[in-house]
Amino acid sequence: MMNIHPAKGPKAANGERLWEADHPTSLVAQFGADQPLRLDCGIDLSPFQIAYQTYGTLNADKSNAILVCHALTMDQHIANVHPITGKPGGWLTLVGPGKPIDTDRYFVICSNVIGSCMGSSGPASTNAVTGKVWGLDFPVITIPDMVRAQAMLIDRLGIDRLFCVVGGSMGGMQVLQWSVAYPERVFSAMPIACATRHSAQNIAFHELGRQAVMADPDWEHGRYVETGSHPHRGLAVARMAAHITYLSDAALHRKFGRRMQDRDLPTFSFDADFQVESYLRYQGSSFVERFDANSYLYLTRAMDYFDIAADHDGVLAAAFRGTKTRFCVVSFTSDWLFPTSESRAIVHALNAGGARVSFAEVETDKGHDAFLLDEPEFIDIARAFLHSAAVARGLPGAER
Amino acid sequence: MSVQEGLPLGEHPRATLRVHRADHLKVADMVEPGSKVLDVGCGEGDLMMLLESRGVDCRGIELSREGVNRCVSRGLAVVQGDADTDLDNYPADAFDYVILSQTLQATRQPRVVLENLLRIGRRAIVSFPNFGYINMRLQLLINGQMPRTENLPATWYDTPNIHFCTIKDFVVLCEEIGAKIERSVALDSYGRPLRLNAPWWFWNMFGEQGVFLLTRAHKKSPPERGEYVAP
Numbered sequence: 152m153m154n155i156h157p158a159k160g161p162k163a164a165n166g167e168r169l170w171e172a173d174h175p176t177s178l179v180a181q182f183g184a185d186q187p188l189r190l191d192c193g194i195d196l197s198p199f200q201i202a203y204q205t206y207g208t209l210n211a212d213k214s215n216a217i218l219v220c221h222a223l224t225m226d227q228h229i230a231n232v233h234p235i236t237g238k239p240g241g242w243l244t245l246v247g248p249g250k251p252i253d254t255d256r257y258f259v260i261c262s263n264v265i266g267s268c269m270g271s272s273g274p275a276s277t278n279a280v281t282g283k284v285w286g287l288d289f290p291v292i293t294i295p296d297m298v299r300a301q302a303m304l305i306d307r308l309g310i311d312r313l314f315c316v317v318g319g320s321m322g323g324m325q326v327l328q329w330s331v332a333y334p335e336r337v338f339s340a341m342p343i344a345c346a347t348r349h350s351a352q353n354i355a356f357h358e359l360g361r362q363a364v365m366a367d368p369d370w371e372h373g374r375y376v377e378t379g380s381h382p383h384r385g386l387a388v389a390r391m392a393a394h395i396t397y398l399s400d401a402a403l404h405r406k407f408g409r410r411m412q413d414r415d416l417p418t419f420s421f422d423a424d425f426q427v428e429s430y431l432r433y434q435g436s437s438f439v440e441r442f443d444a445n446s447y448l449y450l451t452r453a454m455d456y457f458d459i460a461a462d463h464d465g466v467l468a469a470a471f472r473g474t475k476t477r478f479c480v481v482s483f484t485s486d487w488l489f490p491t492s493e494s495r496a497i498v499h500a501l502n503a504g505g506a507r508v509s510f511a512e513v514e515t516d517k518g519h520d521a522f523l524l525d526e527p528e529f530i531d532i533a534r535a536f537l538h539s540a541a542v543a544r545g546l547p548g549a550e551r
Numbered sequence: 552m553s554v555q556e557g558l559p560l561g562e563h564p565r566a567t568l569r570v571h572r573a574d575h576l577k578v579a580d581m582v583e584p585g586s587k588v589l590d591v592g593c594g595e596g597d598l599m600m601l602l603e604s605r606g607v608d609c610r611g612i613e614l615s616r617e618g619v620n621r622c623v624s625r626g627l628a629v630v631q632g633d634a635d636t637d638l639d640n641y642p643a644d645a646f647d648y649v650i651l652s653q654t655l656q657a658t659r660q661p662r663v664v665l666e667n668l669l670r671i672g673r674r675a676i677v678s679f680p681n682f683g684y685i686n687m688r689l690q691l692l693i694n695g696q697m698p699r700t701e702n703l704p705a706t707w708y709d710t711p712n713i714h715f716c717t718i719k720d721f722v723v724l725c726e727e728i729g730a731k732i733e734r735s736v737a738l739d740s741y742g743r744p745l746r747l748n749a750p751w752w753f754w755n756m757f758g759e760q761g762v763f764l765l766t767r768a769h770k771k772s773p774p775e776r777g778e779y780v781a782p
Contacts, residue, residue, distance in 0.1 A: 477628070495631075499637075502630070502641055503640055503641065507610065507628045508610075508630060509622075509627070509629055510631055510632075511616075511619050511623045511631060528620055531620075532620060532623045534624075535623060535624040535625065535626050536623060536626070539626030
């Protein structure tokens with residue numbers, strides 16, 4: 152058996168994780184029976200809640216709000232210490248005082264997507280009607296559902312128009328959905344390392360991950376919370392496979408090569424002889440401590456279903472026709488999960504729709520994950536795009 | 552405050568000095584303020600900066616990644632793309648002007664590119680190095696070698712310029728595709744305009760580059776010279 156047990160043991164981690172699902176260590180907006188969330192599957196979700204974090208201060212005319220859309224397994228804790236892992240926020244290269252998403256100038260909001268497990272309603276939350284954890288009874292959600300929920304949160308905060316919506320990967324899909332569904336509410340948009348639809352290859356990778364989870368006997372057909380278990384082995388395997396897709400051959404070679412882990416010779420066994428094996432096992436085991444297996448099924452499904460053109464009679468450009476939003480599309484040379492060709496398709500549709508769009512491909516060997524790593528060229532682009540948008544928006548403090 | 556001064560990043564030396572290229576100034580003079588412009592092959596965005604400082608709404612396309620990223624970090628709306636393949640994605644009449652500055656000779660299909668410019672924009676402004684320039688002719692005639700100049704220093708084996716033409720060649724192409732020359736000017740090696748009333752052969756011999764303002768014409772018409780002539 153593989154050595155990928157979570158450090159704290161599945162039971163202890165379960166407790167902390169399940170507690171966060173209902174009682175997030177962040178702000179939370181409750182939506183009662185009078186404000187149901189209408190889902191694409193036809194179900195009205197009610198009641199439900201959205202967990203979110205904010206950084207910086209909303210100005211008097213509420214024109215400086217930036218919504219950050221997090222990726223698949225991330226959450227609202229983008230620029231603070233994570234309540235479960237104790238690690239610093241994942242967006243610290245971009246968000247903070249003096250950073251491109253400058254918390255001294257902008258009011259930054261990040262909400263946990265619905266379907267996730269860090270405090271917004273999802274399969275790990277308690278169903279108020281039954282008093283039990285939702286599990287697979289939670290309705291299947293889509294990217295447009297996530298964005299509809301975010302729009303309700305933005306309404307609750309009294310913000311009419313967002314200065315910018317930013318996100319990478321699944322977050323980038325939300326950015327695109329925002330700009331299509333609420334064009335008049337999005338002054339500028341930064342979809343990073345994403346696509347207007349999930350490719351067959353990416354759906355295939357997601358199916359691999361889901362099958363790994365569901366093949367774990369501890370999954371218990373999604374009812375593992377009731378039996379006090381968690382399919383940590385299956386979820387860890389899913390994470391390991393996904394993690395490879397976030398990197399690149401060059402990055403793995405640079406980081407690990409064929410180097411051995413704490414040994415000079417192969418053990419002629421199936422231990423983690425290679426550093427890259429040890430690294431992947433660590434990625435798998437640390438992931439299951441903080442993430443719910445069913446949430447992983449729901450969120451990967453939401454990405455699979457995403458296809459903007461399909462909602463516009465197959466014509467992508469029609470989705471963006473006449474948009475006033477300023478776009479900055481960014482891709483990374485070594486990203487093979489959302490390759491530059493996907494970003495180029497977005498740009499072609501935006502150009503055909505007459506949008507004001509910038510598009511840059513950043514050269515890096517760090518793969519898909521590059522958007523949250525220290526990539527000076529990308530950080531400069533993000534800073535300059537937001538600055539020029541701030542000047543156009545007439546934001547105070549823009550002319551420093 | 553100028554657009555340049557508003558940028559938070561390390562300014563490009565050329566931007567801070569604000570010494571504009573002669574052909575850029577000539578091109579910018581052909582653009583009416585308040586219009587919408589696409590700059591194809593915009594490089595590091597110097598012409599776009601000049602136009603935006605004059606209140607023109609500018610978009611750009613640039614092939615090189617370095618150029619694009621430089622433009623985007625200057626706050627310009629520029630996309631990475633290729634004049635030969637990416638112009639097809641733009642709808643007709645999307646811009647008032649489409650500018651192709653010193654780029655035509657580097658395209659694989661200059662004729663198709665030129666036709667695309669006039670489809671996307673109501674007008675096209677094209678500037679290009681004149682291979683009929685006396686200095687070029689003499690280098691080939693006397694040295695027997697492919698010409699190289701200060702503005703075109705690349706050797707024949709590493710130049711990106713694969714489709715050189717003379718001013719005369721360009722005028723012929725305009726006639727062939729039914730493009731009407733609204734305005735034209737030839738610049739000497741210092742970027743100064745040559746006499747407007749000089750004959751074509753004089754421009755073709757002593758112009759280092761040509762700058763042309765084109766519009767669509769339904770039928771072939773003789774090229775107009777010099778300042779704008781109302782149709």
